Amino acid sequence: MKVKVDGLNFAYNGKDVLKDLDLSIRKGEFLGIVGPNGSGKTTLLKNMGGVLDPDDGLVFLGEEELSAMPIKKVATKVAALQQETTVGFDFTVREVIEMGRFPHLDRFERHTEGDERAVRRAIEVTDLEEFCDRPVNQLSGGEKQRVFLALALAQEPELLLLDEPTASLDINYQVRIMETVRDLKEEGLTVAAAIHDLNLAAQYTDRVALLSEGVIKVIGEPRDVLTGKNIADTFGVEVEVEDSESKGSIHIFPRNGNHEG
């Protein structure tokens, strides 16, 4: 599903967070959103997911305008994975993943064969078969994050929003989550992800949008966006960018002595 954001404005407590922001995401594209803390990444994602209503501007999911859709219908097309989700009470892994079918069901409707299939597939893709009957709260951070990815997949979305999905995970789980998402993208899922780790963004995304002070400064292929100059301008830190053609990706590391004077 292609996504278009048109002149989006959003203020929080009187402070402009997003300023007349335009953005297009192609169908089946993995877009990374990078930018300093407070640049509006999370707010942008929440506006794209219909969780926050823009003060001004429109979001199009495919051909449909988001604010004209009931929130339950939005949730059949858009799912989200947050940095951290806490579960009240001892719901099992399966119970949490089954909640992903909520937007597809009427108040008293029982799970159909289609619902079961979606849940089964979400469990398969995230490799959670052996965890199904365990309470989510007993899992490690990395395992939990896979459960919430499975919950999002059980929604069978066309757009997946990720908000720093791997920020608190070790490298093993970071890679697993990113590779799962990339595989899903190959199957046609559109992905927009706020990512702190510039190297992770460079390695897995098709395009990167550099967000600063509520507007997109640059958007394009990681190689063209994550340049030393762009990073210095927005993050205020000097970096070296190494373009390793052989690995097909770029590597960014900070220069020593950034904060000596």
Next chain:
Amino acid sequence: MNRARPKVTFLVLFVLLAFALVAGVAIGPVSIPFRKSLLILTDKLPWLEISGLPSNFQAIVFQLRLPRVLTGLLVGSSLAISGTVMQGIFRNPLATPYILGVASGGSAGAATAVVFGFQSSYALPIGALIGAVTAVTLVYRISWSGGSSSSYTLILAGVALSSLFSAITTALIFVAGPYQQHRVLFWMMGGLWRSNWTLFKIILPIVTVGAGVICAWSRDLNALALGESAAAHLGVKPDTVKKTLLGIATAITAVSVSAAGSIGFVGLVIPHILRMIVGPDHRVLLPAAALGGGVFLVYTDVMAKTIMQPVEMPVGVITAFFGAPFFIYLLRKRIAGGKMR
């Protein structure tokens, strides 16, 4: 996870319920043999006709004990459902049906009715209802701004208003005469002795409709266990769910409080026990808690009637007597398990 199957749990609860019905009408100052009680109850079924039942027993069963048992069921159910909703919405295991000020508002209302000399037997319930609704309305108005409210604000406003209304009640008791003091205190202890068919017929539709609507929203309540933001991404409107369910839960609590005073611990403990047995899925938990709460209150009421015969204890004493130790046990277990949240 070791969880009881819902079917087994409901079967057990229904058996306990049937036994509670019979025990509730059989046990009291005048003992009616269980077999006779059962016959008197089944005699009312349209396709059965049983002859030779003593008419004085029939009168005790139908005019005194049955309305009391049924009112107890409704009150216990609504407290347990309401407690489940509060714990679910606030994601806090310590939430009770009274967290938004229903009980202290009800007490203040009842005390006002007594102290200002209203003598009718309905003065107390009506005063309590007005007090409960006033307190909760104030809590809502204080904490709701721009269509949304944080759970913390709601709980804190509830705590603040509760102490304000408790102060009013204390002041009223302080200025009241001994007879009035007795009436207010008696009411505050909570009990089912005022039950009659009229009262039952008033609260029956409110509690059943309220409980039905709450059960219809169980999936929304489940989603809310993931936090408001994650729930919103599932297509739940957190503010709508909170407003609707807190409103209904408070309404059925207010009705229960006006019928039976502020009976403690049913709304806190029953949801916990059943969550341990059937798990946290509200589609199963809510009806199970409704049954469990109702049955629990009927049994404790039977104990309240018999434990100190011929004097009747307030049922609130019995529920707390069993509820408090259990609650302390839960608390200790949570601390020991490092799961205090």
